[in-house]
């Protein structure tokens with residue numbers, strides 16, 4: 001399914017439905033999509049809700065990055081309580097990756113089937129992890145405090161990375177706006193730069209990023225001029241160093257195809 005700066009392209013979805021596609025579920029990351037960071041606009045949320053009603057599919061919203069909004073308001077408009085919306089979330093982006101613990105909010109009619117499928121898959125998540133997270137959630141304000149802190153750290157880190165790259169390589173790389181989440185999606189502006197070679201040079205200089213084409217399941221070469229820059233795990237000084245190294249790599253002749 002196509003995605004642009006407003007998130008999932010619901011016109012594309014509508015055309016597939018008109019041509020006869022009959023999905024049971026449409027998966028979407030409404031807020032800070034991975035990898036593009038795009039947030040589904042209010043108009044597209046409403047369009048998706050209308051399509052789900054008309055064609056009877058469930059909207060499966062993956063809310064992994066939703067609590068990490070540090071700028072602006074979340075657009076409204078998903079199907080709401082109409083019985084067609086499943087929201088899944090995870091502690092992976094807020095408490096720690098690898099916890100393998102999350103939750104789902106389902107319409108009543110889906111609960112028995114989802115419980116059955118889950119039981120057939122792996123019975124349940126680690127009891128130890130559940131116990132530790134339950135303990136934390138039971139302390140008033142603790143989880144909210146972690147989210148507040150994460151939002152303010154990520155705002156500062158994404159701003160540091162953006163400012164550094166805008167200062168060092170304004171003609172070579174352009175970052176999409178970052179209003180939440182943990183990474184920036186960026187376009188390499190110089191056509192001659194080959195992103196895979198660029199990464200090799202960046203690695204030699206001591207920094208790294210994800211190559212855009214890795215996120216193209218069709219293998220069609222989409223996102224060939226894109227990179228995903230993770231900013232959550234490093235402080236501002238390190239991010240400025242990373243920006244310096246990336247801009248050096250962008251200017252290095254070995255990064256050209």
Ligand SMILES: Cc1ncc(COP(=O)(O)O)c(C=O)c1O
Nearest residue numbers: 034062064090092098100101102
């Ligand atoms: C959209 C999205 N959902 C879920 C996850 C991972 O969550 P979990 O580790 O709980 O499966 C990721 C991690 O990369 C993600 O990007």
